Amino acid sequence: MNNLTERIASLSPERRRLIERLLRQEGVDLLRLPIVRQLRRDQPFPLSFAQERLWFLDQYEPGSSFYNIPLVVRLQGQLDIPALHRTLDEIVRRHDILRTVFPVVDGQPVQYIVPTLAVPLQEVDLRHLARETRWSEAQRLAREEAQRPFDLRAGPLIRAALLRLADDDHLALLTLHHIIADGWSMG
CATH class of the missing domain: 3.30.559.10 (Chloramphenicol acetyltransferase-like domain)
Incomplete structure (x- = not known):
């Protein structure tokens, strides 16, 4: 389970259904979304x-x-x-x-x-x-x-x-x- 799925699961049933319906309309598969990991912010990063x-x-x-x-x-x-x-x-x-x-x-x-x-x-x-x-x-x-x-x-x-x-x-x-x-x- 990824971060977004966990956050959606923690919502009220009405909000969860609404978000899941909107995501389905957009063709988003929650189980296939990549996990977003937080980077260390105490180090410099290269520029794009x-x-x-x-x-x-x-x-x-x-x-x-x-x-x-x-x-x-x-x-x-x-x-x-x-x-x-x-x-x-x-x-x-x-x-x-x-x-x-x-x-x-x-x-x-x-x-x-x-x-x-x-x-x-x-x-x-x-x-x-x-x-x-x-x-x-x-x-x-x-x-x-x-x-x-x-x-x-x-x-x-x-x-x-x-x-x-x-x-x-x-x-x-x-x-x-x-x-x-x-x-x-x-x-």
Whole structure:
């Protein structure tokens, strides 16, 4: 029995039936799924070919923001900012790649997973600005954030900011370096 089968077996009968039905619809045979084993995270790993390419380009043109992936999400309604920050920290905790840095060891770039990483959530309050200038200032700050380069060796390679336009209107900015994310994984 593999890890997924064990986890599904531990669910309530209703959830188990639902998941098993959805997996069957997708043609997934639970007994044939490979076992996912956790790797040791206290050692460096080689870079993938795509990561090597991005690392090389970063060395060729240091300080470039060309491979930044900026995301902007408008959040309207009451926002629990501490809950948003805890959610961001939990996502980073659960995804090793978001805690990965790319130092050079013995002349070669490697990827190393940092055991813990708290992503600061920079908060910028724009409510003091006149209504007609808030949006243009928010756009300027979002562009500025998207252009800030990352340090692949030291990380973190993810940044977050929250722009408060009104009590119930915010822009969440998230910027990642392409070496830790791509179009497929962002979806």
